[in-house]
Amino acid sequence: MPSSQAPPAGHTASDPTAVRPDIADARIMRIRPAEVLDTMRALKREGFSMLLDIGGVDYLGREPDRFDVVYHLLKLPLTPATPEQVGAPERVRVLCSVPESDPTVPTVVALWPAADWAEREIYDLYGITFTGHPDMRRIQMPDDWEGHPLRKDYPLRGPARERTPRPSFALKSNVAAGTPASGKTAAALQRQIAQSRGRNEFHGAPDPAEAAQQAKHPGGTRTGGDAQPKELAERPVNLNQQQDGKQ
Amino acid sequence: MSAGTSVAPEGMLAMDVVERSDNRMVLSMGPQHPSTHGVLQIMTEIEGETVTKASPEIGYLHTGIEKSAENLFWSQASTVIERMDYLSPLTNALCYYLAVEKLLGIDTQIPRRAQQIRVLMSELSRVASHCVWLGTGGIDLGALTGFFYAFDIRERVLDLYEMSGGARMHPNYIRIGGVAQDLPAGFLGQLDHFLKTYDERMHDLRALLQKNPILQDRMIDVGIIECEDAVAWGITGAALRATGIAYDVRKAYPYSGYEQYQFDVPTRTEGDAYARFLVRLDEMDESVRIIRQVRKHLDEPGAWQIPDTKFAPPPKETIALSMEALIHHFKLVSESFRVPPGDVYQAVEGPRGELGYYVVSNGDNRPWRVRTRPPSMYNLQILKKIALGELIADMVVMIGSLDPVFGEVDR
Numbered sequence: 001m002p003s004s005q006a007p008p009a010g011h012t013a014s015d016p017t018a019v020r021p022d023i024a025d026a027r028i029m030r031i032r033p034a035e036v037l038d039t040m041r042a043l044k045r046e047g048f049s050m051l052l053d054i055g056g057v058d059y060l061g062r063e064p065d066r067f068d069v070v071y072h073l074l075k076l077p078l079t080p081a082t083p084e085q086v087g088a089p090e091r092v093r094v095l096c097s098v099p100e101s102d103p104t105v106p107t108v109v110a111l112w113p114a115a116d117w118a119e120r121e122i123y124d125l126y127g128i129t130f131t132g133h134p135d136m137r138r139i140q141m142p143d144d145w146e147g148h149p150l151r152k153d154y155p156l157r158g159p160a161r162e163r164t165p166r167p168s169f170a171l172k173s174n175v176a177a178g179t180p181a182s183g184k185t186a187a188a189l190q191r192q193i194a195q196s197r198g199r200n201e202f203h204g205a206p207d208p209a210e211a212a213q214q215a216k217h218p219g220g221t222r223t224g225g226d227a228q229p230k231e232l233a234e235r236p237v238n239l240n241q242q243q244d245g246k247q
Numbered sequence: 248m249s250a251g252t253s254v255a256p257e258g259m260l261a262m263d264v265v266e267r268s269d270n271r272m273v274l275s276m277g278p279q280h281p282s283t284h285g286v287l288q289i290m291t292e293i294e295g296e297t298v299t300k301a302s303p304e305i306g307y308l309h310t311g312i313e314k315s316a317e318n319l320f321w322s323q324a325s326t327v328i329e330r331m332d333y334l335s336p337l338t339n340a341l342c343y344y345l346a347v348e349k350l351l352g353i354d355t356q357i358p359r360r361a362q363q364i365r366v367l368m369s370e371l372s373r374v375a376s377h378c379v380w381l382g383t384g385g386i387d388l389g390a391l392t393g394f395f396y397a398f399d400i401r402e403r404v405l406d407l408y409e410m411s412g413g414a415r416m417h418p419n420y421i422r423i424g425g426v427a428q429d430l431p432a433g434f435l436g437q438l439d440h441f442l443k444t445y446d447e448r449m450h451d452l453r454a455l456l457q458k459n460p461i462l463q464d465r466m467i468d469v470g471i472i473e474c475e476d477a478v479a480w481g482i483t484g485a486a487l488r489a490t491g492i493a494y495d496v497r498k499a500y501p502y503s504g505y506e507q508y509q510f511d512v513p514t515r516t517e518g519d520a521y522a523r524f525l526v527r528l529d530e531m532d533e534s535v536r537i538i539r540q541v542r543k544h545l546d547e548p549g550a551w552q553i554p555d556t557k558f559a560p561p562p563k564e565t566i567a568l569s570m571e572a573l574i575h576h577f578k579l580v581s582e583s584f585r586v587p588p589g590d591v592y593q594a595v596e597g598p599r600g601e602l603g604y605y606v607v608s609n610g611d612n613r614p615w616r617v618r619t620r621p622p623s624m625y626n627l628q629i630l631k632k633i634a635l636g637e638l639i640a641d642m643v644v645m646i647g648s649l650d651p652v653f654g655e656v657d658r
Contacts, residue, residue: 016588018590019588022352023591049478050479051481052481052603053481053605053625055605056618057607059615070605072603072605079474085493089494091592112481113480114625138306140305156318
């Protein structure tokens with residue numbers, strides 16, 4: 001096993017599936033969307049009677065197959081059985097790679113009715129369409145929602161909130177690491193810091209009242225709160241420096 | 248408006264169909280109906296009082312927990328994950344951490360006492376969760392008294408949560424490599440008191456509900472699930488065992504040392520709402536049986552967390568004295584630990600069935616993907632089938648007997 005503190009290496013960064021033979025949690029198969037129906041029929045004949053779950057994963061940047069649709073199957077008896085008869089039923093995990101250019105997978109609703117909501121959820125959250133599904137609608141998000149929230153390029157706070165300017169304070173902290181601080185909290189924190197430094201200017205998101213005041217007194221000290229994350233590297237870390245630089 | 252048409256656009260819910268030519272009527276049940284146990288909407292088509300079509304609409308409580316978890320450190324993600332199944336938060340946290348521990352390769356190093364405490368907590372969760380089902384399920388049928396008895400038991404469990412983790416609903420007590428702290432002073436006394444009073448209270452509850460002719464009338468032969476349907480629809484937990492298939496993750500794939508404890512898997516073969524009711528009642532007794540066995544081991548002290556401070560925070564008292572400890576603590580808090588690449592599916596037996604987590608790591612300090620296998624969602628889905636031909640009044644019984652939790656269905 002590699003050191004747990006070591007950064008990921010090579011292809012595992014974009015495809016970490018089936019790289020850990022030490023975790024023998026299930027038999028793992030990888031297939032293409034065209035093989036889904038045949039594979040699933042064969043597995044069902046083999047006795048995998050229960051479709052436990054279908055999940056989606058977005059490996060953004062993996063070429064050419066950006067998405068994975070993951071089927072978890074379980075071999076259960078179809079008649080009453082004691083715990084001894086059930087034993088430790090076999091598990092199989094089927095990973096289906098789905099290309100971004102054609103995100104469609106045939107449905108397995110005909111084999112397992114349990115797939116109905118699971119497939120709708122993947123359609124809703126990842127935008128992968130299941131062909132032949134009787135009712136391919138959104139399930140979790142409102143019907144008129146735009147975008148597919150669990151895609152990695154979908155902003156965490158949603159597109160609407162992502163467009164609102166971020167306080168510069170929030171941008172500095174750990175956006176690069178992936179955690180955007182909530183606007184309100186960051187603004188409050190920054191106000192606190194500014195106060196403790198004996199200044200009353202505020203580097204936060206534009207507050208309407210404040211914006212009005214800014215308009216009256218142009219050339220104020222407020223720095224832009226709507227900087228893009230790519231500017232992060234150039235941003236000075238120290239609040240004082242940053243302020244001086246902008247002036 | 249002409250018969251059978253709607254004003255809603257294609258693909259949208261037709262909320263305002265009021266007149267049909269075939270004597271059928273569409274009735275929207277929920278999402279604010281108290282008996283839907285949360286925010287479930289069921290578009291039911293009824294003819295007289297008979298349901299001819301039922302399509303549950305979920306998603307009213309969608310909070311994007313899986314998305315949030317991808318953007319938190321491995322150790323922080325459990326705070327949102329606990330909020331999925333809010334009636335048994337510790338089972339969720341346990342399942343997630345078991346998966347993460349497998350990815351880290353430390354799943355064999357968890358100390359005995361930590362495992363015992365984990366088993367204790369998940370069984371207490373089961374009792375508390377079943378108490379909510381029992382109490383609210385009784386209310387659905389007009390049995391108001393049972394609610395107070397059931398919630399009395401649940402309160403005792405929540406007191407124990409509060410002592411151990413500091414919060415009654417989401418204690419976040421289970422952590423990577425063990426639990427957050429040892430059982431506090433006075434906990435075992437409280438636990439003994441709970442165990443002492445449990446039998447009597449359960450006896451009262453059973454006397455109130457189990458043989459109650461009104462409840463029996465409402466539940467027997469209502470919402471029957473056949474074996475084959477249960478398997479095909481992905482039903483797990485008490486609903487599956489009420490059809491006769493004794494699949495219990497604790498027996499099939501023991502985790503946290505469940506193989507050491509003696510317990511039975513209660514089953515029935517009728518598959519109706521009353522069978523599910525009885526299975527759950529028996530499960531509560533089996534849970535308490537496990538808790539009694541765990542209790543015997545809890546007197547001897549022991550480690551409750553792995554000693555590896557790369558993953559588990561070093562003891563507080565060492566932080567001021569040891570540079571190493573301070574560094575580890577700082578690293579854990581500021582950037583957390585990295586998890587080697589890999590994917591894993593881990594299942595535990597939650598109060599509602601097989602709760603699973605499919606966790607993918609790409610080697611970063613945040614999970615790449617945390618997919619929950621929500622047992623309530625799959626259990627609820629079969630409502631589309633079992634409601635057909637039943638009375639609209641029995642819909643309430645069926646929802647109650649499937650015991651969905653909407654934090655988990657919608658996530």
